[in-house]
Amino acid sequence: MINFLIFLTLIAIGLSFIRFLKGPHLTDRVVAFDAMGVMAVSLLVILSVTIKDNIYLDVAFVFALIGFIGTIIFSRFNVVKEGDDNE
Amino acid sequence: MSIKQKISIQTISVSFVVSIMIIILLGILLNFTTQFQPTLGSDLLAINANSTETANAVTSVVTYFRGFDTLGEVTILFLSIFGVSLGLEGFKEKLNIFSYQNTLLKIGVDTLFPIIILFGIYVIVHGHLSPGGGFQGGVIIASGFLLMFLAKGDDFSINHKILELVESLSGAGFILIALLGLLVTDRFLGNFIPIGEVGELFSGGIIPLIYIFVGIKVSAEITALLEYFIRIKDVR
């Protein structure tokens, strides 16, 4: 049962990985990166429930934090670069 | 040679390399689980069970058996921050690059900041019980400060003198604990505090103290590094 769920999560991560590879603009890649981070957090939650241990959830928390910081700093980078091109 | 021929040759060579790598990986992974025999790990676990008795054996390797290497790593990090500050300190007026105000981001980061700092302190303090430790918790705290720099713009700034003072005091505390160990037990970084029960919060001798000092030092250093990199002299 749990193997089937892990397989379905891998399908979801793979479909958004294709968008991550072929996205034409930078923002498409950032959106796909955010979605991949959330899907990988749920994959880590399922794996740590099967292992039945408390300590593996720290990695999932750090994963969510890294996805948030990456999205914020790339969106800021977009705006600053646009203002620079207008000069 | 035209561009189309270049692209086709590049694509063919890249796909050739990829196929060879996949074949080698398949060959390695097919007998990955059968030939695995623990040799060095069991020895280290036996030494750990005799001497320091932490729940997380990696911690006792990093701070107790190889504690001198940890001191060297912290010194290298300090030297790199010193070089960056030597190169970027001299400008008079410094403004944030990301000076773009947004009310939603300010409120959200104000909500998130205590949670991130508390999680970093949890990772540092529970370093001998669960994965993590000084370096990881310190960088988590520094990422919380990075979010504040991004959200608040020029309203949020940190005095560099206080950061340098905190960093120097924590480095001095590390060396002081190591010298106390040399004084009491005839070994640099020796253990002079009684070891408690395995699995409790107050256990493991001097390992939590060393991790607390390393965590404070690394968080101050990485915060100073990001603060130097994010500000620039001439803003349009």
Next chain:
Amino acid sequence: MIGLIILAIFVSMIILAIFIIFNRDLPHSVILFMGFGLGSVVLFFLFSAPDVALTEAVIGTGASSVVLLVTLLQVRRKERKR
């Protein structure tokens, strides 16, 4: 089942590395590098090394990408000013 996940992550990391090298635009390379770091974090997690996974996630993916991106921004501004 775990072997299948490990194999899929290995192959996707090799493809990502080739994309990082052959990309023309540098910010695209930085975000592809962040995806590479996430793949290696899942890989360390599956090999039951959560210490190394935490270090790679925090330092290798978070801090180094931020430093790369901000350095790219500063260098571009200096070049445009000239």
Next chain:
Amino acid sequence: MSSIGFIFIFLGILFLILSSIGLLRMPDTLTRMHAGTKASTLGSLLVIVGAIFIEPTLWFKLSLLGFFLLITNPLSSSILARSTYLKFGFLNKSGIDDLKDNK
């Protein structure tokens, strides 16, 4: 108790797969963002609720993780949508531009 948790996790992964299909098929950036952030937030929250039903001793860390995702994911999608608007301009052809005044 465990079967309820498996049903929740299955529903959550269904939402994740729908979100990734929308991310792959939609035509431009803002609609991709619409598919890729809302549905994945709901899916990950359903997975976390199912994990709490399966293993009730981990409830504190799992609920903290759910709270963190519930705050950060809509926030980051909002910031990203605003920066996309500032970079590429208005993409739709309906003629209604709500963000024109408050750049």
